[in-house]
Amino acid sequence: MFEKLKNDKKGVSAVIGVIVLLAGIMIGGIVFSQLAYQAKNLAQQNNDTAALDFIDQAVNTGWSSLNMFTIAAIVMAAGFILALLVAWGRSGSEM
Secondary structure (H helix, E strand, C coil), rough: HHHHCCCCCCHHHHHHHHHHHHHHHHHHEEEEEEEEHHHHHHHCCCCHHHHHHHHHHHHHHHHHHHHHHHHHHHHHHHHHHHHHHHHHHHHHCCC
């Protein structure tokens, strides 16, 4: 059973893709939060309410988009698990 899984290059590339996507989401979230914090402090120092409103709207939109990327990673992981179960089921007669 595991010999077939070792030779499955698509499965390995899917796992690597999920790991890279999750790492990118984490790094993006850290950078995004730091930049939003700095921009908000600068707008508060300048007492600019229009800039504060824009920054709040941009932060809400940014976090919403990061949530969509997280959902994409979950779907990719679920697809990999499903493919693993299907491959396991096909090789069940060899056990």
